[in-house]
Amino acid sequence: VSPRKFKRNFTVIVEGNIGSGKTTFLNYFQQFNGVSVLAEPVDKWRNCSGHNLLEKMYSDPKKWSFTFQSYVQLTMLQLHTLKTADPIKLMERSIYSVRNCFVEQMARSKCLDECSVSVFDEWFKWTKENCDLSIDLIVYLRTSPEIAYERTVKRNRPEEQTVSFNYIRDIHNMHEDWLYHKTLFKCPAPVLIIDANLDKSIIQEEYLKCKTQIFTNRAFKAIA
Numbered sequence: 486v487s488p489r490k491f492k493r494n495f496t497v498i499v500e501g502n503i504g505s506g507k508t509t510f511l512n513y514f515q516q517f518n519g520v521s522v523l524a525e526p527v528d529k530w531r532n533c534s535g536h537n538l539l540e541k542m543y544s545d546p547k548k549w550s551f552t553f554q555s556y557v558q559l560t561m562l563q564l565h566t567l568k569t570a571d572p573i574k575l576m577e578r579s580i581y582s583v584r585n586c587f588v589e590q591m592a593r594s595k596c597l598d599e600c601s602v603s604v605f606d607e608w609f610k611w612t613k614e615n616c617d618l619s620i621d622l623i624v625y626l627r628t629s630p631e632i633a634y635e636r637t638v639k640r641n642r643p644e645e646q647t648v649s650f651n652y653i654r655d656i657h658n659m660h661e662d663w664l665y666h667k668t669l670f671k672c673p674a675p676v677l678i679i680d681a682n683l684d685k686s687i688i689q690e691e692y693l694k695c696k697t698q699i700f701t702n703r704a705f706k707a708i709a
């Protein structure tokens with residue numbers, strides 16, 4: 486695409502459970518011209534002025550969920566508002582999944598009390614009204630909780646040692662209610678569902694569905 490001025494990036498958010506294959510998906514799209522991939526800033530969550538908030542959240546969710554998700558919300562907002570040179574911006578998760586999946590699950594499991602959720606919602610409401618959080622497409626990497634759990638265990642991320650199957654199943658259900666049944670929260674953009682149960686070795690055909698959707702002229706119209 487010629488480096489002409491364009492209104493805003495065509496923004497795609499990639500949502501899915503822990504272990505749903507988001508990194509594999511983002512790595513595949515990294516190869517194309519015109520796409521900026523913004524991975525989840527997990528390293529920031531592991532080192533906020535020296536504090537590993539991810540580890541604290543998993544070790545004592547009742548005490549640290551609010552602190553952790555507040556920082557996640559800030560780091561996601563920074564990525565949403567980042568102007569990238571490429572016409573297409575591909576983000577791993579979003580400020581929407583913070584509220585619609587993780588905070589919702591923490592509220593239901595009583596790791597976040599109602600007043601914490603209210604403060605979180607006030608920040609989220611103001612942010613939506615005052616920042617351009619518009620997105621153009623949601624890619625939902627849909628897996629079974631069993632496969633997501635199996636991959637999480639295999640990946641063996643230090644902070645996730647204590648993650649239970651039940652937690653993965655709960656997070657799965659939050660994604661299903663939001664992006665598949667659409668009974669939980671409004672979807673801020675059309676949802677493209679990918680069967681992310683497919684093994685890494687054959688999933689590239691499944692990705693091609695997205696490639697057409699992302700690279701069609703609709704994408705470029707967004708920057709006309």
Ligand SMILES: Cc1cc2cn([C@H]3C[C@H](O)[C@@H](CO)O3)c(=O)nc2[nH]1
Nearest residue numbers: 503525527557578579582583587645
């Ligand atoms: C938006 C958002 C991402 C996100 C990730 N996480 C956790 C799940 C994984 O263990 C790790 C990396 O995604 O962080 C979370 O607890 N809350 C989150 N909220």
